[in-house]
Amino acid sequence: MSSTRIRLRLDPIMCVAHGLCAELFPERITLDDWGYPIIDPTPIPPALEEHARRAVEACPTLALLRERERLR
Numbered sequence: 001m002s003s004t005r006i007r008l009r010l011d012p013i014m015c016v017a018h019g020l021c022a023e024l025f026p027e028r029i030t031l032d033d034w035g036y037p038i039i040d041p042t043p044i045p046p047a048l049e050e051h052a053r054r055a056v057e058a059c060p061t062l063a064l065l066r067e068r069e070r071l072r
């Protein structure tokens with residue numbers, strides 16, 4: 001049987017650094033001194049997946065990406 005896990009990834013070229021994602025998902029996203037997100041790369045537990053989805057969908061430039069990995 002296989003399952004999946006989710007990680008967040010940032011496209012730094014698309015990001016305009018207004019910080020909305022960090023407001024919506026502070027458990028895994030903080031901002032650097034210039035307002036660019038610092039993303040915790042560790043897999044997101046199921047309890048936080050909804051927060052991650054909200055942050056990804058709120059990003060106005062599609063810079064925040066959700067990647068699903070299949071585990072064997």
Ligand code: SF4
Binds near residue numbers: 021035061
């Ligand atoms: S919401 Fe999107 S554009 Fe804004 S800081 Fe986060 S990743 Fe960058």
